[in-house]
Amino acid sequence: MVISGFKIPKDTQIMANFWAIDNDTNLWENPSEFRPERLLSEDLKTFKKPEYLIPFSYGKRSCPGEGLGVVEVFLYLSSLLQKYDIKANHKTDQKLEYEFHFSITAKHNPVFNITKRLN
Known part of the structure; x- marks a missing residue:
């Protein structure tokens, strides 16, 4: 061919x-x-x-699990966002850069502050 x-x-x-x-x-x-x-x-x-x-x-x-994966990620993320405030650490000045391998991984570990919401 x-x-x-x-x-x-x-x-x-x-x-x-x-x-x-x-x-x-x-x-x-x-x-x-x-x-x-x-x-x-x-x-x-x-x-x-x-x-x-x-x-x-x-x-x-x-x-074949694309549909299930999309729904699961939505449910997981929305449940986290309902209970926690997630903010980037103010000391972080790193950009999100990636190095290409067989898979893509973060070049730098982004730092986040996660605190439980008080309702």
């Missing part, structure tokens, strides 16, 4: 380069900046998922 001029021999294993997609300036404006609002609608009230946002992989090998 030939794809974009590259010959792919039979039985070749192909891995998608998700890092390249996540850091493509043709798809994302300033991809290295942490800007979660880029996934919200213009009025900042609704989540919008671009077709090139693929945290659960893509195609027939994509994660």
Whole structure:
């Protein structure tokens, strides 16, 4: 098979380069900046998922638990935010930078102050 001029021999294993997609300036404006609002609608009230946002992989090998994972994260995070105030430590002047490995991990450990809410 030939794809974009590259010959792919039979039985070749192909891995998608998700890092390249996540850091493509043709798809994302300033991809290295942490800007979660880029996934919200213009009025900042609704989540919008671009077709090139693929945290659960893509195609027939994509994660079958994506729906459950999204619901679980929402429930977990919303229950934490109901009970705790989470604020960045005022002494923290580090940016959220990442080093690419087989997975993405934080370059610096962000420091947060978590206090239980008094109701």
